Amino acid sequence: MALERSEVEKIAHLARLGLNEDDLPRTTETLNDILGLIDRMQAVDTAGIEPLAHPLETSQRLRADEVTETNHRDAYQAIAPAVEEGLYLVPRVIE
């Protein structure tokens, strides 16, 4: 299943990865190589087989509804790129 450049652009956009024009052909080619590898899967007969999401087939453990966290805002925000008045700053979001 070979990808067109436009599809590569769409995927990059979904993943919010900036793509520059010059890289596009090379990226498309490499991706197609990888997809060629992956497409080998189609030859396998998996009729009636249940997908395996987790290797160990166990169920989710539940935790008690208790507040166990305290405020560490200063420590956590010390490593943030842009903070003001305790808020994380990003370019203006327009709704």
Added chain:
Amino acid sequence: MQWETVIGLEIHAQLATQSKIFSGSATTFGAEPNTQASLVDLGMPGTLPVLNAEAVRMACKFGLAIDAEIAEKNVFARKNYFYPDLPKGYQTSQMDHPIVGKGHLDITLEDGTTRRIGITRAHLEEDAGKSLHEDFQGMSGIDLNRAGTPLLEIVSEPDIRSAKEAVAYVKAMHSLVRYLGICDGNMAEGSLRCDCNVSVRPKGQAEFGTRAEIKNVNSFRFIEKAINHEVQRQIELIEDGGKVVQETRLYDPNKDETRSMRSKEEANDYRYFPCPDLLPVVIEQSFLDEVRASLPELPVEKRERFEREFGLSAYDAAVLAASREMADYFEVVQQVCGDAKLSANWVMGELSSLLNREGLDIDQSPVSAAQLGSMILRIKDDTISGKIAKMVFEAMAAGEGSADQIIENKGLKQVTDTGAIEKMLDEVLAANAEQVDQYRASDEAKRGKMFGFFVGQAMKASKGKANPAQVNQLLKRKLEG
């Protein structure tokens, strides 16, 4: 052209757990920004989710209350998209295997009829944070306190046919979640949010029209207005030859109109897949049995019981059962005084007016249910008349004590002594001899009107304390001559 409106509602209820769905952070509203955002909530590298048992329990409570199928296994899935209030770049939600399956909610309309609205599913998910758009030099500020709060997303079938039905549904849902104690239903604070999917189609057409989604309408009033406006907009658009676009819209209460949301361009590809950091949640039958046993009497059951046990009308029963607090209050009043009808009248009448006037919830009522019940007892045993009771009620509301204390202090005891009443009536008739003659000289019709005059005089003379029934009876006898 006759048009039919088709509405489906998605309600997000913030579950009233102590801690968040996947982390141990507090969920209290109104804290300083980012003081309730732990490593997990911030999506720090290397952090992992662990599921809150109470969120599961609350979802199951809801499922049982709407008679829904509750799957043996439910699975969390990642909904992937980029937005600053979504720290991990995905929202942990549920897709193919939600915790609650098909159910229904019965709603009562203003004319007293009921309709059954289907519920497609309800699932657990985590809430996102908040963006604050006040200017930070052209930037937005992100607060992640809310990120990770548990939500129950409740999806209705497109069974709703009018804005009024939609409001009735949301009100019923609001009442139910509060009854179950799983959500405080505070729409202003965002504990209960409503998205309305609205479309129109020519009456008789089987296919649905294209729908538009109105997001985040946060009051019953706005829900009605937003839907009505949107229906109008769509009809006009189609009648003008246009086509309804499937899109997300916002309701602007100031302009009373819906407008398209700029930021949602193409349909998002969320790339749902089962979250590999969480395992399937297994719900055992024994757990469900235990949850079922812990369910309170539900609004519908209570309403029916009020009609049956207390002989209340469907309307009265519905009003009283609408909130658990009001129902409980009413039942205490009823228990104390033994008269359901009077209790209903007083709770829905004077008490409700008082609460509305003072902007109080029934929990904050200055008149307790026991107090009100005791007062009604005094009406029943003829100590006071209904009219005097209103004065007593006001005095109780002002904190002047119990009914008995007030009646005592203000000397409001009804006069029932026949002799005393007769004496008073004789004085009244003597003082109004001319009117007595006129009365005796008039026909039935005219007498009816004039009788009221004498009653009024008698009430004045007795300062309202004479037992009205006795006044009527004795006055009539005396006037007849």
Added chain:
Amino acid sequence: MHQLTLAEIARALATKQFSAEELTRSLLARIAQLDPQLNSFITVTEEQAIAQAKAADARRANGERGALLGAPIGHKDLFCTQGVRTSCGSKMLDAFTSPYDATVVERLAAAGAVSLGKLNMDEFAMGSANESSHYGPVKNPWDLSRVPGGSSGGSAAAVAARLLPAATGSDTGGSIRQPAALTNLTGLKPTYGRVSRWGMIAYASSLDQGGPIARTAEDCALLLGAMAGFDPKDSTSVDQPLDDYLAALEKPLSGLRIGLPKEYFGSGLDARIAEAVMTAVEELKKLGATVKDVSLPNMQHAIPSYYVIAPAEASSNLSRFDGVRFGYRCENPVDLTDLYKRSRAEGFGDEVRRRIMVGTYALSAGYYDAYYLKAQKIRRLIKNDFVSAFEEVDVILGPTTPNLAWKLGEKNADPVSAYLEDIYTITANLAGIPGISMPAGFIDGLPVGVQLLAPYFQEARLLNVAHQYQQVTEWHKQAPSGF
């Protein structure tokens, strides 16, 4: 001192031949002198290491004993270490000082281990050569013109060069076992869920496992005993009691049933490696093991399945790197989309961006069934193969890698050729079973590793077999010249 294994160090510290502080200082000096040739460290934490060593000495003076008390180690740079840069080999996290410790880090510190620093790795654990790191490639101490394997290349190189006796690594598709094989070390990938993933920066959540890399099975047992165990902060952590890995080492191998999958010995395998594997088999037979053929018929489909599942999970796991709350942010973002796109394009290297795109594609509308779901079905087939095979044998043996360490730069132009090197290791990650690689010889001066796989939670068995093998062979004792 640098030639000593962890076990030997434990005895030496106990008999006061030297102190933890002396040992740490000696290794720090060695690192400063020799690591420039290898580039195995991203961050050397000199001050903290000396402080930790002093603390360990103090604990020992107070009467505490413990095999890891004062033991010098290093952490692969995807384990969060509080107050210390945790980079994942990426520009994206170059400036990320972790606000917390991973459970693995905490537990080893509690046992008294001394961390000398953070070890180089393929960026976000994606790679088999440690060439994709933002901090430059790591060199194989056995031949500085060759790769050490990846993604735990730094861990392997540092231990092989005797800069450290042991280190932590992580294994998603072979990232502990393969570098161990290419550098003459013993590396263990535990059963999925055996070691907590809290604080281990995620690549592919359903495949990742942290584990030890050392020169002997005994050392791996020592580390595993401290690293492993239930952690309530990790929903995928299994609540199962730990075995006594040290005690289990001594069990004799008589009666051990070894399976040799016929699919392992195909045309892609270097014939000399096949020979080395068979030599190892003979040694094990002398120790009392029996051998039979088994079949893993779906093995050939493992690589495509892995290269859908791992990138798919990674594409989602790495979405949190957006320049908002931590990590790299581009200069002067024009709007939100620009912030995301440039921060991520500039912060991530080529291989990471490639895998994110593959993963995004595999999950996207219309392709989910054909790719992601299909891969999960193949995953079940692979698991089933192992379950069947383990009905007849106790361990499965084979080569760890199809080829010897390749030259730096050799596979850069063709990422897929690097993917194919994972053929023997990835099945264990897909099925979640434990696996160990141990040194089994040299070809042209380059190390060869042999891999053993066992059923769920039988790490003790793997360590036992490897330890017994290491009692009758000397491969693991050899050191690269110059180190």
